[in-house]
Amino acid sequence: MIKITDLKASVDGKEILKGVNLEVKAGEVHAIMGPNGSGKSTLANILAGNEAFEITGGSVEYLKKDLLDMSPEDRAREGVFLAFQYPIEIPGITNATFLKTAINEIRKYHGKEEITAKEFMAMIREKGAILDMTDNMISRYVNVGFSGGEKKRNEIMQLLMLDPKLALLDETDSGLDIDALKVVSEGVNRFRNENNAVILVTHYQRLLNYIVPDFVHVLSNGQIIKSGGKELALELEEKGYDWVKTEHLAENPA
Amino acid sequence: MSDMKVVEDLTQSEYKWGFVTNIEAESAPKGLNEDIVRFISMKKEEPEWMLEWRLKAFREWKKMPAPNWAKVKFPKIDYQDVVYYSAPKSKPQLESMDDVDPELRATFEKLGIPLDEQMILSGVAVDAVFDSVSVTTTFKKALHEKGVIFCSISEAIREHPELVKKYLGSVVPTRDNYFAALNSAVFSDGSFVYIPKGVRCPMELSTYFRINAQETGQFERTLIIADDDSYVSYLEGCTAPMRDENQLHAAVVELYAHDNAEIKYSTVQNWYPGDKDGQGGIYNFVTKRGMCDGINSKISWTQVETGSAITWKYPSCILKGDNSIGEFYSIAVTNNYQQADTGTKMVHLGKNTRSTIISKGISAGRSDNSYRGLVKIGKNATNARNFSQCDSMLMGDRCGAHTFPYIEVNNHTAQVEHEATTSKVGEDQIFYLNQRGIETEDAVNMIVNGFCKEVFNELPMEFAIEAQKLLAVSLEGSVG
Numbered sequence: 001m002i003k004i005t006d007l008k009a010s011v012d013g014k015e016i017l018k019g020v021n022l023e024v025k026a027g028e029v030h031a032i033m034g035p036n037g038s039g040k041s042t043l044a045n046i047l048a049g050n051e052a053f054e055i056t057g058g059s060v061e062y063l064k065k066d067l068l069d070m071s072p073e074d075r076a077r078e079g080v081f082l083a084f085q086y087p088i089e090i091p092g093i094t095n096a097t098f099l100k101t102a103i104n105e106i107r108k109y110h111g112k113e114e115i116t117a118k119e120f121m122a123m124i125r126e127k128g129a130i131l132d133m134t135d136n137m138i139s140r141y142v143n144v145g146f147s148g149g150e151k152k153r154n155e156i157m158q159l160l161m162l163d164p165k166l167a168l169l170d171e172t173d174s175g176l177d178i179d180a181l182k183v184v185s186e187g188v189n190r191f192r193n194e195n196n197a198v199i200l201v202t203h204y205q206r207l208l209n210y211i212v213p214d215f216v217h218v219l220s221n222g223q224i225i226k227s228g229g230k231e232l233a234l235e236l237e238e239k240g241y242d243w244v245k246t247e248h249l250a251e252n253p254a
Numbered sequence: 255m256s257d258m259k260v261v262e263d264l265t266q267s268e269y270k271w272g273f274v275t276n277i278e279a280e281s282a283p284k285g286l287n288e289d290i291v292r293f294i295s296m297k298k299e300e301p302e303w304m305l306e307w308r309l310k311a312f313r314e315w316k317k318m319p320a321p322n323w324a325k326v327k328f329p330k331i332d333y334q335d336v337v338y339y340s341a342p343k344s345k346p347q348l349e350s351m352d353d354v355d356p357e358l359r360a361t362f363e364k365l366g367i368p369l370d371e372q373m374i375l376s377g378v379a380v381d382a383v384f385d386s387v388s389v390t391t392t393f394k395k396a397l398h399e400k401g402v403i404f405c406s407i408s409e410a411i412r413e414h415p416e417l418v419k420k421y422l423g424s425v426v427p428t429r430d431n432y433f434a435a436l437n438s439a440v441f442s443d444g445s446f447v448y449i450p451k452g453v454r455c456p457m458e459l460s461t462y463f464r465i466n467a468q469e470t471g472q473f474e475r476t477l478i479i480a481d482d483d484s485y486v487s488y489l490e491g492c493t494a495p496m497r498d499e500n501q502l503h504a505a506v507v508e509l510y511a512h513d514n515a516e517i518k519y520s521t522v523q524n525w526y527p528g529d530k531d532g533q534g535g536i537y538n539f540v541t542k543r544g545m546c547d548g549i550n551s552k553i554s555w556t557q558v559e560t561g562s563a564i565t566w567k568y569p570s571c572i573l574k575g576d577n578s579i580g581e582f583y584s585i586a587v588t589n590n591y592q593q594a595d596t597g598t599k600m601v602h603l604g605k606n607t608r609s610t611i612i613s614k615g616i617s618a619g620r621s622d623n624s625y626r627g628l629v630k631i632g633k634n635a636t637n638a639r640n641f642s643q644c645d646s647m648l649m650g651d652r653c654g655a656h657t658f659p660y661i662e663v664n665n666h667t668a669q670v671e672h673e674a675t676t677s678k679v680g681e682d683q684i685f686y687l688n689q690r691g692i693e694t695e696d697a698v699n700m701i702v703n704g705f706c707k708e709v710f711n712e713l714p715m716e717f718a719i720e721a722q723k724l725l726a727v728s729l730e731g732s733v734g
Binding site for chain 2: 075090097106
């Protein structure tokens with residue numbers, strides 16, 4: 001579904017991604033782990049099209065298209081979804097209006113009919129129930145006055161409502177207590193099927209107990225230095241990131 | 255342009271609008287003195303009492319210092335460097351819409367202004383706009399049947415002197431402030447409306463039906479009187495960008511509501527705001543006041559202000575009659591280098607009076623937007639209630655929003671509430687919406703519309719739709 005080749009990027013002149021290679025196929029869940037500052041969030045944001053970052057090299061092929069050449073709106077309409085690490089507040093727009101507009105924009109792009117009020121409400125209730133979202137939250141302004149946990153659940157609510165092809169989850173577990181973590185994971189697990197894919201950015205192995213990945217990659221200093229199956233996460237938990245860095249340096253002398 | 259065309263146009267103007275325009279059109283020389291005031295009065299063919307009224311105002315103006323307390327900065331105005339009377343028809347006549355500035359046409363399209371309105375506003379030759387003539391005539395007939403008087407202030411001075419004498423200056427006395435005094439001396443046009451007892455005006459009155467877009471409306475004077483048990487909804491302005499060589503606009507609007515009467519006054523203002531560097535642009539210094547004289551009377555001001563380089567206005571209500579109600583709903587948008595110091599005054603004098611203030615300020619670019627409001631409860635105003643809400647939205651990080659609420663309560667039974675919020679729209683929010691498939695322009699519009707919804711709900715529907723489009727156009731390119 002998505003093929004990232006030798007991707008290099010910088011922000012404010014500082015190089016963050018130094019040649020990332022990653023391939024994700026439909027039906028797969030890939031976890032990206034790594035120490036702080038390794039570039040995990042940068043990767044997710046760049047795939048979403050955040051113009052704060054400058055692409056300095058490499059390419060990204062998504063559904064046979066050049067992703068880097070597309071505007072953020074078009075990427076979204078083609079099925080790329082980013083669950084933000086720090087979801088921002090948008091006063092003046094209710095969650096309901098926001099979701100409905102987003103859904104219709106995507107439908108319009110694909111030449112489909114707009115969602116009816118009835119369908120929309122039914123969808124909200126169904127997905128809301130999975131995530132423990134109250135009716136009241138739908139009429140509140142987007143993320144305004146939401147607690148950290150509520151904001152993260154709202155991101156997953158949007159994931160379920162928009163039903164994208166590629167979900168980029170940027171540290172969705174940060175700041176969540178165990179109960180919130182379970183609810184959010186349930187949402188993601190309900191989402192995943194053989195036609196979509198998930199790239200999960202996280203620090204801690206704990207999330208991966210609930211959302212079991214097919215592949216785990218370690219991103220360090222702007223590059224993926226190790227890949228493996230879900231057991232790799234457990235190894236990292238036990239040994240820390242330094243072990244991987246050391247191993248990588250030994251195999252790739254500078 | 256040939257003389258024949260001038261005459262032809264003027265003659266048609268007479269037929270279309272129903273009042274006489276002086277064919278020997280000339281402008282007054284620059285400057286202001288008693289002779290100029292006499293000149294204006296003579297051009298308007300006014301009776302002696304009107305000239306005296308003007309001269310008295312002029313003498314008072316001469317004694318007053320120009321005010322300087324608002325949070326707006328502008329170079330000192332040389333009042334002797336202004337033309338106080340311009341001949342009508344000084345704007346060139348165009349053959350067709352093809353001759354109109356393409357940028358202006360693009361704006362008209364974006365605002366959804368119907369083609370025949372576009373033609374009038376652009377100064378396209380009158381005979382091309384056949385439809386409006388029949389519309390105006392039907393409109394006038396309906397009003398006449400109800401006894402509603404709706405004409406220019408000049409016509410009212412000639413045809414309804416007893417009404418004008420009774421009410422002119424009763425809500426805004428000439429000595430009220432510097433610009434009111436100036437306006438009283440040199441006003442050249444404006445609307446007069448009288449709704450008889452018990453009449454609910456059958457349609458919204460709009461300046462579009464009265465104003466000849468060629469006249470400048472620099473010092474407009476409007477007087478609206480609603481007699482007992484009557485109702486009128488008046489729409490001022492239009493969304494089309496209005497340019498003018500005259501920089502200073504100092505209008506006065508007086509509203510008078512008798513027992514059980516209601517006046518709803520809506521304004522959509524888009525005077526030329528100056529270019530992207532803040533050059534040119536109109537100064538809009540307006541005095542608007544409503545007198546709720548009768549018991550159970552009600553006056554509502556609803557405004558959407560997006561134009562002018564500087565906006566300095568406080569539409570106000572004096573709640574004299576018992577149980578009277580005053581309302582103020584406002585959206586003030588500033589972009590680039592615009593400045594706005596606007597708000598309202600609600601003065602509670604009678605018993606059981608109520609006032610509601612909802613003010614939404616949106617600043618973008620390098621502009622400065624201030625809300626200045628006064629809620630004054632008089633000592634005999636038992637049981638007065640006020641609710642005020644002032645919300646500011648900042649788009650980007652180079653603009654400013656300020657709030658100056660003044661609350662003076664002299665009666666212990668009063669209940670006054672004030673709420674204020676400030677929020678910011680930045681690139682992060684826009685990216686969030688982009689990432690959900692929503693384009694930047696739509697994103698900005700969504701945010702702004704949500705913010706302004708309460709005020710849009712108070713506008714007459716057609717105006718509301720125009721106003722939403724206007725907001726979108728005004729805020730184009732404001733984020734990032």
